[in-house]
Amino acid sequence: MRLWRAFIGSPKGRVLVAAVACYCAWQGYLTLRAPGKIAPSLRRAGDRAVDVTVTLPFPPERFHVLVFQRFGRVAGTNEHQVELRGVRPSDLRGVARPYWVTRVEPLSREPGR
Amino acid sequence: MSRGGRVLAVGLRATAAHPGVRAFAPFVPLIALWAGVAAAGLFPAVFFPGPLEVIMAFGRLTYKGILPAYLEDSVVRLAVGAAAGMAVGIPLGVLVGVSRRAHALCWPILLFFQAIGDIAWLPILLIWFGFGLTTMTFVIVYTVLFPVVLNTVLGVRSVSPDLIRAAQSLGAPRRRILLEVILPGALPNIVTGLRNGLGYGWRALIAAEMIVGTSGIGFLMFDARRGGQVTEILLGMIVLGLLWYLVDGWLLVPLERATVERWGLVTR
Numbered sequence: 001m002r003l004w005r006a007f008i009g010s011p012k013g014r015v016l017v018a019a020v021a022c023y024c025a026w027q028g029y030l031t032l033r034a035p036g037k038i039a040p041s042l043r044r045a046g047d048r049a050v051d052v053t054v055t056l057p058f059p060p061e062r063f064h065v066l067v068f069q070r071f072g073r074v075a076g077t078n079e080h081q082v083e084l085r086g087v088r089p090s091d092l093r094g095v096a097r098p099y100w101v102t103r104v105e106p107l108s109r110e111p112g113r
Numbered sequence: 114m115s116r117g118g119r120v121l122a123v124g125l126r127a128t129a130a131h132p133g134v135r136a137f138a139p140f141v142p143l144i145a146l147w148a149g150v151a152a153a154g155l156f157p158a159v160f161f162p163g164p165l166e167v168i169m170a171f172g173r174l175t176y177k178g179i180l181p182a183y184l185e186d187s188v189v190r191l192a193v194g195a196a197a198g199m200a201v202g203i204p205l206g207v208l209v210g211v212s213r214r215a216h217a218l219c220w221p222i223l224l225f226f227q228a229i230g231d232i233a234w235l236p237i238l239l240i241w242f243g244f245g246l247t248t249m250t251f252v253i254v255y256t257v258l259f260p261v262v263l264n265t266v267l268g269v270r271s272v273s274p275d276l277i278r279a280a281q282s283l284g285a286p287r288r289r290i291l292l293e294v295i296l297p298g299a300l301p302n303i304v305t306g307l308r309n310g311l312g313y314g315w316r317a318l319i320a321a322e323m324i325v326g327t328s329g330i331g332f333l334m335f336d337a338r339r340g341g342q343v344t345e346i347l348l349g350m351i352v353l354g355l356l357w358y359l360v361d362g363w364l365l366v367p368l369e370r371a372t373v374e375r376w377g378l379v380t381r
Contacts, residue, residue, distance in 0.1 A: 006371045012363050063179045066327070100178040 030097050037096040039105040042089075051075075051085045051107035052092070056100055064100070071095050075107075083107055136362070162344045167351065170344040179333070184352065187329040190246070191318050194253025195311055202258045202310070203303060206265025211295065216266075223262060231256045231317045235324055249321045256317035260310040261303070268302025269295055304369050308361065315357055 007013040035043075042050055054068065060077045068074050071094055072087040085107070087095060096104045144164055150156075151163030158166075174180035209219045231252045238248045272295050280290045322331025334349035 007367065010367060012367060016363060058177060061177065061179070063177070063182070067182075098178055100176070 030099060031093075034093045034096040037101060037104055038092050039103070041106055042092060042104065045089050047089065049086045049088055050092070051083070052087055052095065053105050053107050054082045054084055054095060054101055055103040055105070056080050056082070057102055058100075067098065068095065136358075159341060160343060162347065166344045167347050170342075170348045174333075174345070174348070180348075180352075183329050183333045184356075187318060187322065187331070188356070190249055190322075190329065191253060191311075191315055194250050194318070195257050195314050197250070198254045198257025198310060198314065199261055199307065201254070202261030202306070203265055205258075206262040206303075206306075207269055207291070207296070207299070209262065210266040210269025210299070211291070220266075223259070227259045227263070231313075232320055232324075235321065239325060244325045244327065248325050249318065252317050252321040253314045257310040257314040260313060261306040264302045264306025264309065265299060268299030268306075271302065272298035304365070308365050308369075311360065311365065312357065315353070315360075319353060 008017065042052065049072075052072075056064065057080065059080060060082050064082065065074050065077065068082055068084050071091040072084045075083040075085050077083070084095065092104060095101065148164050151158070151161055155161075171180065205219070208215045209223070210216070234252060234255060235248070238251055242248045242251070276294050276298065277290055280294050285293070318329070319331035319334075322329035323335040326332040326335075330349050330352055334346050337343075337345035337349070
């Protein structure tokens with residue numbers, strides 16, 4: 001306990017605690033912000049898997065494709081968008097959570113593109 | 114005093130007053146030299162980019178979410194591996210240090226495996242566990258383990274027998290002698306072992322990420338070679354150095370100061 005008080009009492013300790021608090025606040029913000037990026041029609045999808053288009057503010061790279069592969073099958077990329085198939089509705093928030101995702105919408109293009 | 118001298122004096126006072134500035138000050142000539150050589154065009158810019166290009170790469174990779182995600186992966190791997198290494202290493206070190214029988218049994222084995230470097234394990238680990246988190250965690254735990262164990266043994270064995278005999282003569286049971294005499298006496302060495310172990314673990318993690326990883330700062334640097342992205346490689350190196358500086362200077366040194374230094378077990 002004394003060690004913890006000494007840690008909090010030091011300037012470095014306070015900076016570290018503030019940094020951890022900022023990190024937690026940022027994560028909380030991302031969690032709260034995620035549902036707003038999902039199109040309303042996807043929220044009404046029920047239990048069945050959905051095909052979605054994820055929009056980014058930049059052309060997707062391998063890193064982004066690998067991230068989305070955790071949630072479904074990446075069918076292709078198109079300028080600033082990634083087409084993702086077979087996403088469970090419970091995973092939609094995970095898809096929308098990264099700060100570099102701007103929009104998650106139903107896939108409107110022809111399949112197999 | 115000339116204007117330049119006054120500016121220098123103000124700069125020196127600011128350096129002395131603020132620890133953050135004091136820590137950064139030695140890097141200023143280094144960065145200036147780097148920027149100067151890059152600006153002079155002695156080497157092609159694609160092979161030797163300047164600090165500004167590296168800062169821009171930092172901004173670009175952060176904007177795309179790549180750097181934060183990889184940094185988080187590396188830090189989590191180090192934390193998990195180091196915690197496991199310490200959880201095994203400190204009790205094992207105490208046991209080997211306290212018990213003659215355990216020492217006779219374990220010491221040759223410890224020395225044998227210490228000689229087999231972490232990277233030497235990678236071929237067999239890849240066959241056993243594949244390219245994944247288990248392989249990397251094993252490498253970090255293995256790397257952290259030996260400095261922690263060997264330093265803990267050294268610490269336990271360097272506790273004065275007079276202190277132990279004094280505690281025994283006062284009627285202290287073995288558990289209290291261990292907790293109140295041996296462990297505090299061994300603590301300077303344990304903390305040294307932790308600092309060394311974490312440092313080696315950090316290096317081992319980067320090497321493992323380069324060879325078996327699909328994410329992390331080591332992977333970022335190794336992957337950047339494919340496109341000849343020297344800026345990303347330099348950025349990775351700077352992130353590694355900064356992160357270790359923060360871990361050591363902001364966590365391990367204060368821990369050492371709050372424990373063994375405050376107790377007078379070591380002096381600066």
